[in-house]
Amino acid sequence: MKLTKIAVLFAAVGLSASAFATNGYFSHVYGMKAKGMAGVGIALPQDALAAATNPAGMVNVGDRLDVGIDWFKPSRGAEITGNAFDPDGPGVFPAMPFNGNWSGDGQSNFLVPEFGYNKMLGWDMSAGIAVYGNGGMNTHYETNPFAAGGLGAAMGGQNPGGVNLEQLFIAPTFAMKLNKNHAVGVSLIYAYQRFGATGLQAFTANPAFSLDVASLTNRGYAHSDGWGLRFGWTGQVSDSVTLGATYATKTKMSKLKEYAGLFAEQGGFDIPENYGAGIAVKATPQLTLAADIQQINYSKVKSIANTVDCFFTVPAPSCQLGASGGPGFGWRDMTVYKLGLSYEYSKDVTLRAGFSTNRQPIPGSQTFFNILAPGVVENHVTFGATWTLPSKDELTVGYMHAFEKTVNGSGSIGAGFGAGEAKIKMYQNSLGIAYGLKFK
Numbered sequence: 556m557k558l559t560k561i562a563v564l565f566a567a568v569g570l571s572a573s574a575f576a577t578n579g580y581f582s583h584v585y586g587m588k589a590k591g592m593a594g595v596g597i598a599l600p601q602d603a604l605a606a607a608t609n610p611a612g613m614v615n616v617g618d619r620l621d622v623g624i625d626w627f628k629p630s631r632g633a634e635i636t637g638n639a640f641d642p643d644g645p646g647v648f649p650a651m652p653f654n655g656n657w658s659g660d661g662q663s664n665f666l667v668p669e670f671g672y673n674k675m676l677g678w679d680m681s682a683g684i685a686v687y688g689n690g691g692m693n694t695h696y697e698t699n700p701f702a703a704g705g706l707g708a709a710m711g712g713q714n715p716g717g718v719n720l721e722q723l724f725i726a727p728t729f730a731m732k733l734n735k736n737h738a739v740g741v742s743l744i745y746a747y748q749r750f751g752a753t754g755l756q757a758f759t760a761n762p763a764f765s766l767d768v769a770s771l772t773n774r775g776y777a778h779s780d781g782w783g784l785r786f787g788w789t790g791q792v793s794d795s796v797t798l799g800a801t802y803a804t805k806t807k808m809s810k811l812k813e814y815a816g817l818f819a820e821q822g823g824f825d826i827p828e829n830y831g832a833g834i835a836v837k838a839t840p841q842l843t844l845a846a847d848i849q850q851i852n853y854s855k856v857k858s859i860a861n862t863v864d865c866f867f868t869v870p871a872p873s874c875q876l877g878a879s880g881g882p883g884f885g886w887r888d889m890t891v892y893k894l895g896l897s898y899e900y901s902k903d904v905t906l907r908a909g910f911s912t913n914r915q916p917i918p919g920s921q922t923f924f925n926i927l928a929p930g931v932v933e934n935h936v937t938f939g940a941t942w943t944l945p946s947k948d949e950l951t952v953g954y955m956h957a958f959e960k961t962v963n964g965s966g967s968i969g970a971g972f973g974a975g976e977a978k979i980k981m982y983q984n985s986l987g988i989a990y991g992l993k994f995k
Contacts (some may be wrong), residue, residue, distance in 0.1 A: 556588070562762065565979060566578055569601050570761060571960055572758065574672040577915045577930075577932050577935060577955075577957050577983055578849070578851065578889060578890075578891050578911075578913055579690075579851060579853055579886060579889050579915075579930050580624075580690045580691060580692045580720065580930050581689065581690040581851055581933070582594075582687075582688060582690050582791075583605030583687060583891075583911060583935055583955065583957075584596075584686070584937075584953075584955070585604050585608055585669065585687050586601065586602050586604030586605065586607065586608070586621070586623075586669065586671070586932070586989075587602070587604075587621075587623045587625075587669070587953045587987050587989035588601035588602050588907070588939065588941060588953070588989075588993065589604070589608065589895075589952055590625075590939055590953030590954075590955060590987055591894045591897075591907030591908065591909065591937055591938060591940065591951075591952075591954075592845060592895025592896065592897060592907045592908070592909040592935060592937065592939070592940015593893045593894060593906045593909025593910055593911040593935060593936075593937045593955040594608075594847070594891075594893050594909070594911055594937075595830050595833065595835075595845040595846065595893045595894070595895035595909060596608035596609065596612070596833070596845075596847065596852070596893075596981060597609045597613075597787075597792035597796070597798045597799040597800065597801055597832060598789060598798055598799030598831025598833035598834050598835040598845060598847075599799075599833065599835040599843065599845045599895075600612025600613065600615050600616050600789070601616065601992075602615060602616060602619065602621045602671060602951075602991055603619050603620065603621045603672055603673040603683055603685065603857030604621055604623075604669055604670030604687060605671075605673075605685075606671065606673075606683060606684075606685040606726050606728040606740070606742050606785075607671075607687050607724070607794045607982065608801065609731055609740070609787035609788075609789065609799050609800075609801040609833075609919065610726075610728045610729075610741055610742040610785055610786070610787045610801075611730050611739050611740035611787035611788050611789045611799065611801075612737045612738075612740070612787065612789055612799070612812045613673050613680075613681045613683050613730040613740055613918055614671055614675075614679070614680065614681040614730035614731060614732055614738045614740065615727050615738065615789065616681075617673070617675060617993065617994075617995060618673065618674055618675050618993070618994035618995050619671075619673055619763050619992060619993050619994060620671070620673075620991070620992040620994075621669070621670070621671040621672075621989055621990070621991045621992075622668075622669070622670050622671075622989065622990055623668065623669045623670075623951070623983055623987055623988060623989025623990070624666055624667070624668050624790045624988060624989075625666070625667040625668075625669070625670075625953075625986070625987035626664070626665070626666060626985060626986050626987065627664075627665045627666070627667055627983070627984075627985040628663055628664055628665070628983065628984050628985065629660075629663065629665075629693070629900070629981060629982075630660055630663065630959075630981065630982050630983070631658075631659040631660065631694055631928055631929045631979075631980065631982075631985045632656070632659055632660070632929075632975060632979070632980055633656075633657050633659065633696075633700055633926040633929065633978065633979050633980075634656045634876070634977070634978040635653060635654050635655055635700060635762075635968070635975055635976070635977050635978075636653040636654055636975055636978070637654070637704075637906075637974065637975035637976055638653055638654045638704070638968060638973045638974065638975030639652050639894070639973045639974060639975065640652050640653055640704060640705040640706055640972055640973030641705065641973065642705045642706075643897070645806040649893075650973070651704045651705025651706075652704050652705065652973060652975070653700065653701075653703040653704030653705060653706040653973070654703075654704065654975065655698075655700065655703050655704075655759060656767070657696050657698055657699075657703075657926075658696070658698075659695060659696050659702045659717060659926075659929070660695070660696075660830065661695030661696060661697045661715055661717070661746075661751040662693065662695040664682055665693070667688045667987075668686075669685075669686070669687045669688070669690075669989070670684075670685070670686040670687070670695075670904055670980060671683065671684070671685045671686070671687075671774075671929050671990055672684050672685075673728075675995075678732075679732040679754070680729070680730070680731045680732070681728075681729070681730045681731075682727075682728070682729055682837075683727075683728045683730075684725070684726065684727045684728065684861065685725075685728065685742070686723070686724070686725050686726075687726075688721070688722065688723055688724075689722040689723065689724045689746065689826065690720075690722050691719075691720050691721045691722055691983065692718060692719070692720040692928050692930065693717070693718070693719045693720070694716075694717035694718055694926075694927055694928065694929070694960070695715060695717040695719075695820055696714075696715055696716045696717050696754070697714060697715050697716055697717030698714060698715075699712060699713065699714045699717075699754040700794040700926050701716050701754055701755060701756075701758075701926075702714055702716060702717065702754060702756075702757070702930030705973070706757050706939070706972070706973075707894060711757070711759070711760050712754060712755075712756050712757040712870050712926070713753075713754055713756050713773075714751055714754060715754055716749065716753055716754025716755065716927075717752070717753060717754065717927060718750070718752045718928065719750065719751050719752075719756060719928045720748065720749075720824075721748060721749050721750075721752045722746060722747070722748045722826065723746070723747045723748070724745070724817045725744070725745045725747075726742040726743065726744045726745075726785070727743055728741070728742040728743075728747045729741055730787075733836070734801050736790060736791040736792075736847050737788070737789070737790045737791070738788070738790075739786075739787065739788050739815075739885050740784070740786070740787045740788075740907075741784060741787075742784065742785040743782070743784060744782065744783040744785060744803070744806065745780065745782060745783055746780060746781050746782070746783060746806045746808065746826055747778070747780045748778070748780070748808060748811075748824065748826075749776045749777065749778045749779075750776065750781055750813060750814060750824065751774070751775060751776045751777070752771075752773070752817060752927075753772060753773050754770050754772065754773075754775065755771055755772035755773075755817070756772060756773075758771060758772070758817075758876060759772060759816075763875065763928045764866075764875060764876055765816040765817070765875050765876040765877050766815070766816055766821065766872075766875050766876065766877035766878055767815050767816030767821075767877055767882070768816055770812070770813055770814055770815040770817070770822070770877070771814065771817045771876065771877075772817070772818040774813035774814060775813065776813075777811040777812060777813035777814050777822070777901040778811075779808045779809040779810060779811050779822075779824065780808065780809060781806045781807050781808035781825070781826070782806065782807075783803060783804045783805070783806035783807075783826065784804050785801060785802070785803040785804075785827050786801065786802050786803075787799065787800065787802075788800050788801075791930075792839075794893040795836055795838070796834065796835070796836055796837075797834070797835045798832070798833070798834055799832065799833040799834075799835075799949050800830075800831070800833075801831055801832075802828075802829075802830040802831060803828060803829050803830065803853075805825055805826065805827055805828040805855060805856075806825060806826035807825055808823070808824055808825050809820035810823060811823075811824055811902075813887075815877055815933060816876055817876055817877060817879045818858040818876075818877065818878040818883075819857040819858040819861050819877065819878065819879060819880070819882070820857055820858060820884050821878075821880050822875055822877070823856075823857065823858050823878075824856070824858050824859075825856045825858075826853050827851060827853050827854075827856050827859070828852050828854045828855060829849060829851045829852065830850055830892075831847055831848055831849035831850060832847070832848055832851070833845065833846065833848070834846055835848040839858065840896050840899075841898055841899040841900075842896065842897070843896065843897040843898075843901075844894075844895075844896050845894075845895050845896070845897070846892075846893060846894045847892075847893040847896070847915040848890065848892055848893075849890070849891040849893070850888065850889070850890050850891075851888065851889045851890075851891070851992050852888050852953060853886040853887065853889060853916055854886070854887060857879065857880075857883060858883045858884075858976065859883055859884055859886045860883055860884075860885070860886055860887075861880065861881060861884075862882070862883070862885040862920070862921060863880055863882040863884075863885055863921060863923060863924045864885075864920070864969075864972075865882070866881075866882040867968070867969020867970065867971050867972060868969065868971065882924065882925055883924075883929055883988070884917070884921065884925055885917065885918060885920070885921030885924070885925070886916040886917060886921075887915045887916050887917075887918065887932075888916070889913055889914065889915075890913060890914065891911060891912075891913040892911060892912050892913065893909065893910075893911040894909060894910050894911070895907065895908065895909030895910075895937075896908055896909070902943070903943045904941070904942055904943075905940065905941045905943075906938065906939075906940050907934075907937075907938065907939040907940065907941075907953075908936065908937065908938050908939075909935075909936070909937040909938075910935050910936050910937070911932070911934070911935045911937075912933055912935070913932050913933050914933065915930070915931040915932065915960060915962065916930065917929070917931055917962055917979070918929070918965075919962060919963055919965030919967065920964075920965055920966050920967055920968075921963040921967065922962055922967040922976070922977040922979050923964065923967045923968050923972075923977040925977075925979055926977055926979060929940045929979035929980065929981050930981070931960045931961070931962050931979060931980065931981050932957040932958065932959075932960045932981050932982060932983060933957075933958075933960050934957070934958045934960075935955055935956065935957045935958075936955070936956050936958075937953065937956075938953070938954050938977075939951065939952060939953035939954065948990065948991060948992050948993060949991035949993070950971065950988070950989075950990055950991075951989045951990075951991065952988050952989075953985070953986070953987045953988075953989075954984075954985070954986050954987075955983070955984070955985045955986075956983070956984050957982055957983035957984075958978065958982060959980060959981065959982035960981060960982070961978060961979070961980040962979050962980070963976065963978050964977045964978055966975030
């Protein structure tokens with residue numbers, strides 16, 4: 556009962572915490588030990604958050620409880636150049652471009668909690684639960700790009716502008732060993748998300764822009780939920796090599812009804828399928844090397860993947876915001892590569908480091924709408940350490956830096972909006988701490 560209350564408390568805290576994740580909008584890591592190794596964990600379970608990466612790993616971590624908190628600080632911004640927007644038409648009055656440089660850091664400090672519990676059911680089975688932020692997306696422009704110049708004057712844009720998306724997963728998990736070397740596991744995932752947008756009045760002034768202009772901006776928070784599954788396998792194929800694989804289904808979420816005029820499919824925002832494989836090598840008794848490859852299929856979710864291209868012409872019903880074929884963020888699929896190492900410096904101290912990289916999901920042609928969601932960072936470096944206390948419990952810290960990435964627009968603003976280019980950029984830092992209680 557106490558553990559259930561703790562899990563519910565962490566879930567409640569998670570709902571009040573925003574995150575702007577680093578692999579598109581997915582988190583780069585789940586679990587503080589994995590954080591120190593750039594998120595590696597498919598073949599290397601280390602704590603009770605293993606279920607978030609590969610549920611099969613839970614049968615290898617023993618009886619334990621892990622709780623942690625991550626301080627996350629992103630820096631994001633946008634610039635528009637070469638714009639010549641003229642709300643009254645060519646030659647009527649002087650053009651009123653919305654060129655400028657904006658910071659989206661009106662809110663830039665976030666706390667993201669995590670919770671995991673695992674109970675062994677004999678030597679070959681385990682049951683547990685993980686509660687964690689799957690991902691998120693936040694921008695807060697005190698001076699709103701979509702309220703600037705002629706765009707704001709003609710279409711009623713207001714300050715501030717931005718979006719906030721938060722996703723929380725609660726994942727009860729069962730894992731079992733098929734034999735002493737191979738294990739499988741499954742997590743039933745309950746997903747909850749909430750979303751809010753402000754300052755997008757520029758897209759409500761013309762009824763042709765949206766199926767439902769009253770459900771496009773400044774509607775407070777919309778909430779939705781859904782269910783999914785994650786499957787996993789680990790196999791120790793030699794004394795020093797372990798392999799792993801995992802697959803998570805697409806999670807069909809209920810509609811974000813308050814934003815039915817913004818997101819494709821009348822407020823649809825499903826969570827895309829993702830899968831991966833990993834390897835862990837015990838190079839020496841003290842040194843472990845591990846690597847993961849992860850695939851996130853953003854292109855299978857219309858509100859994320861639909862492009863904005865047709866919106867810059869006169870919007871037909873099929874290209875209005877909120878329509879099934881209407882504009883989205885134009886994100887492409889993402890492949891993430893992770894490499895980490897763990898070194899047992901002494902019997903009480905373990906040191907970790909890692910590097911991950913990806914091709915960010917936003918093409919240069921799609922940067923205009925992604926002023927709201929500049930999830931463009933690619934390269935991450937991480938460090939971490941665990942101290943084993945006299946009680947045999949563990950204190951773990953992890954640090955991540957995502958290097959600044961800029962995406963320059965290429966035909967990103969249509970002629971109907973005055974042409975020009977939108978440039979978006981981001982970098983990030985995070986620092987976390989976790990406490991692990993080992994029951995045996």
